[in-house]
Amino acid sequence: xxxxxxxxxxxxxxxxxxxxxxxxxxxxxxxxxxxxxxxxxxxxxxxxxxxxxxxxxxxxxxxxxxxxxxxxxxxxxxxxxxxxxxxxxxxxxxxxxxxxxxxxxxxxxxxxxxxxxxxxxxxxxxxxxxxxxxxxxxxxxxxxxxxxxxxxxxxxxxxxxxxxxxxxxxxxxxxxxxxxxxxxxxxxxxxxxxxxxxxxxxxxxxxxxxxxxxxxxxxxxxxxxxxxxxxxxxxxxxxxxxxxxxxxxxxxxxxxxxxxxxxxxxxxxxxxxxxxxxxxxxxxxxxxxxxxxxxxxxxxxxxxxxxxxxxxxxxxxxxxxxxxxxxxxxxxxxxxxxxxxxxxxxxxxxxxxxxxxxxxxxxxxxxxxxxxxxxxxxxxxxxxxxxxxxxxxxxxxxxxxxxxxxxxxxxxxxxxxxxxxxxxxxxxxxxxxxxxxxxxxxxxxxxxxxxxxxxxxxxxxxxxxxxxxxxxxxxxxxxxxxxxx
Numbered sequence: 001x002x003x004x005x006x007x008x009x010x011x012x013x014x015x016x017x018x019x020x021x022x023x024x025x026x027x028x029x030x031x032x033x034x035x036x037x038x039x040x041x042x043x044x045x046x047x048x049x050x051x052x053x054x055x056x057x058x059x060x061x062x063x064x065x066x067x068x069x070x071x072x073x074x075x076x077x078x079x080x081x082x083x084x085x086x087x088x089x090x091x092x093x094x095x096x097x098x099x100x101x102x103x104x105x106x107x108x109x110x111x112x113x114x115x116x117x118x119x120x121x122x123x124x125x126x127x128x129x130x131x132x133x134x135x136x137x138x139x140x141x142x143x144x145x146x147x148x149x150x151x152x153x154x155x156x157x158x159x160x161x162x163x164x165x166x167x168x169x170x171x172x173x174x175x176x177x178x179x180x181x182x183x184x185x186x187x188x189x190x191x192x193x194x195x196x197x198x199x200x201x202x203x204x205x206x207x208x209x210x211x212x213x214x215x216x217x218x219x220x221x222x223x224x225x226x227x228x229x230x231x232x233x234x235x236x237x238x239x240x241x242x243x244x245x246x247x248x249x250x251x252x253x254x255x256x257x258x259x260x261x262x263x264x265x266x267x268x269x270x271x272x273x274x275x276x277x278x279x280x281x282x283x284x285x286x287x288x289x290x291x292x293x294x295x296x297x298x299x300x301x302x303x304x305x306x307x308x309x310x311x312x313x314x315x316x317x318x319x320x321x322x323x324x325x326x327x328x329x330x331x332x333x334x335x336x337x338x339x340x341x342x343x344x345x346x347x348x349x350x351x352x353x354x355x356x357x358x359x360x361x362x363x364x365x366x367x368x369x370x371x372x373x374x375x376x377x378x379x380x381x382x383x384x385x386x387x388x389x390x391x392x393x394x395x396x397x398x399x400x401x402x403x404x405x406x407x408x409x410x411x412x413x414x415x416x417x418x419x420x421x422x423x424x425x426x427x428x429x430x431x432x433x434x435x436x437x438x439x440x441x442x443x444x445x446x447x448x449x450x451x452x453x454x455x456x457x458x459x460x461x462x463x464x465x466x467x468x469x470x471x472x473x474x475x476x477x478x479x480x481x482x483x484x485x
Contacts, residue, residue, distance in 0.1 A: 001478055003030065003037040004134040006123055008116070008143035009102050010041045010087060013052060013078075016102050017309065018255070018389045019141060019171045022222070025258040028083045029471030035478075038132060040123045042096040042115070043076060043089035052078045054089060062125045064118065067186040071095075073122040075130065082260065090122050113183045116208075120146040121187065128160045136478045137161075139168045142177035145212035150187065152215045153194040165481045168216035170209075172386050173230050173237045174313065177208035202238075213242055218481055219250045222387035223408035227252030235384055253474060254411055255387040256467035257396065262372075264397050264461075269369040274398075276461045282373065282398055289374030293358040295332050302447045303332045304440070305375035305399060307368045307390055310339030310347070310361075315381030315404060320346050321433035327354050331444060334375070335359040336367055372397040377443055381428075381436045385409045391425070395460040400453075401425035402443050404436075412465060416446065416456055424459040 009016050011024030023039060030037045047054075057075035064071040076089045090096065095115040099107075124147065127134065139147050148166040151158060184191045184206065193199070199214055200206040213219055221227035229235040231244040243250060264282070265275040271288035274281030283299060290297045308314045319326075323346070326333060335347050338361055347359035360367065372378070378394035380403045387408035391401040395412070403409040405427045416423030426443045428435040447453050 001035045001136060001475075001482070002132065002134045003027075003035055003136045003138055003478065004123070004127060004132065005030075005037055005039045005138045005140075006120070006144040006147060007039065007041055007140045008119070010039055010080075012081060013041070013047050013087070013089075014044050014102050018387065021257070021389055022171070022255055023140065024080060025256070025261075025467050026471060026474070027085045028080055028258075029256075029467040030474060031083060031085050032468075033471060033475050035475065038086045038088060039080065040088040040090065040127075042119050043091045044102055045097050045100045046102070047089070049076070054078045057088070057130060060126060060129055062122070062129050064122060064125060066114075066117065066121070066188060069186075071118055071122075073118065073126060075126055088123075088126070090119060090126065092118060092122070095119075109179065110183070113177070113179045114186060116143045116177070117146055117183070117187045120144055121150055123147065124150065124158070124161065133160060134164050135482060137164055137166045139166060139212065139216070141169070141171050142175055142209045142212070144168075145177060145208035146187065147212075148215040148217075149194060149200065149208065149211040150189060153189045153199075155188045155190055163485075165217040165485065166215070167218045167220060167477065167481065168212040169220045169222065170226075170230070170386070171222050173209065173235070173239065174384075176210070176237065176239070178202060178205050181206050207239075210239060210242060213239065213246055217249070218477065219243075219246065220477065221250065221252045223254045223411045224252035225410045226384075226386045226407040229384070229407060251477060253470055253477070254408060254465070255389060255392070256465050256470045257389060257392045259396070259466045262393050262396050264373055267369055267373065269366045270373040271370065274373075276398075276458055279398070279457070285370065285373040286376070287374075289334065289370055290332065292370070293334055295334075295356065295358065301330060301332055302376045302444050303334070303374065304377045304379055304402075305371040305394075306333070306335045306337065306379050307371055308335075308337045308339075308380070310337045310343035312340070313383055313385075315383055315431070315436070316343050316346075318381050318431070318433040318436045319379070322437045323350060323357070325437055326357060326440075329356075329441070329444075331356065331440075333357045333379075334371055336362075336364065336371055338362050372399050375399040376447060377402050377440075379440075380404070380409060382406060382409060383431055388412070392465045395424060395463045395465065398457045398461045400443065400456055400460055402439055403427055404431060405429045412463070414459075416452075417442065420452075422459060423456055424463055425456070
């Protein structure tokens with residue numbers, strides 16, 4: 001099969017969150033199954049062209065006529081590290097190259113819409129230019145949602161894609177791409193045809209995520225539980241009714257992680273390597289992490305970690321509510337992340353005024369590895385979590401997850417108190433701070449008993465969430481789409 005995988009971010013070239021990790025890892029495993037998969041993304045200004053040896057694609061220049069504007073795009077290409085997967089980068093300085101961030105905080109709303117339309121429409125035109133005719137176009141989140149909309153509603157003929165099918169993956173339904181219908185003129189999309197209650201129209205505006213759900217051949221959520229959750233009002237973000245109506249084409253496939261990158265036995269970013277056969281190195285990692293954050297270097301104190309975007313979704317309001325309790329509990333907590341100013345201020349203050357809660361505001365990949373390796377437990381009290389990669393990495397590194405039962409967290413963490421034999425973490429159901437604190441205390445109680453704790457750590461590290469299993473599920477989904485045609 002020939003697959004075009006479209007994503008606004010792709011690790012390691014430009015990564016903001018979990019989408020970048022997925023786009024940088026999943027295509028490798030799909031390629032290993034014998035498919036010709038190629039990734040396409042914008043050439044953002046933050047991408048180091050020399051470091052990744054980006055090369056021009058000769059003869060790839062295309063002139064897009066969008067509304068009354070002439071926009072020139074072309075391609076550079078490289079390969080995903082340690083693979084033969086081709087990555088195409090769409091070159092345009094106005095919409096991509098001049099931006100040093102994938103998602104600038106102060107980006108004008110109209111420019112935000114235009115740049116992702118240039119990405120989506122440009123991707124289609126450029127693949128025709130280089131004669132890569134995909135069987136499947138795999139789109140990811142609202143930034144690429146205009147692709148299935150354009151294919152079904154463009155004023156231009158797109159015979160090149162007459163046999164191409166679209167799979168649209170929802171990584172986070174909370175971000176939908178909502179804007180005024182006037183942007184359809186820029187995109188050369190037939191407004192009369194597309195701007196209807198059964199199409200793009202959403203309370204008087206357009207909604208690209210809605211459009212992708214309507215016009216894609218298949219929809220996928222990044223965990224089975226999330227696929228069910230988004231069909232109810234609590235998690236449906238206003239699209240639950242539509243998703244329930246279209247659930248005949250909605251599936252859930254759990255994300256994975258790259259075990260070549262996330263492997264405590266070979267990770268060169270941590271203090272000492274370790275495995276289930278010998279956990280001595282994990283003790284050294286804990287000591288090193290405690291020392292780095294000027295915490296008491298005691299193995300008997302449970303060390304908890306958080307590596308996260310600091311936003312409401314991640315349950316940080318619950319953590320803030322129990323901060324005083326945690327200050328007076330025999331534990332240590334390290335927080336790494338950046339995000340909403342209110343949470344950055346809270347954790348900076350805790351870092352300054354407490355002896356056992358420390359934080360670093362920002363993102364540091366090396367430190368993230370060290371937190372996973374050095375912590376005894378890993379906190380993810382999320383309000384919702386489509387899949388979550390943090391708990392998958394934590395399991396791999398024997399940092400026992402303490403999570404809320406939602407989305408991918410529910411699909412990957414088994415509560416020790418419900419299943420002693422298979423338990424690999426601790427779960428609470430209700431979204432409130434009392435339940436979070438109670439679950440942390442229950443985990444600490446088990447931590448102080450070496451035998452059951454060793455059993456939980458062993459279960460965690462032996463959990464299997466590599467990309468190979470997920471890639472096979474995607475391949476089966478691609479094949480079923482083609483057979484149904």
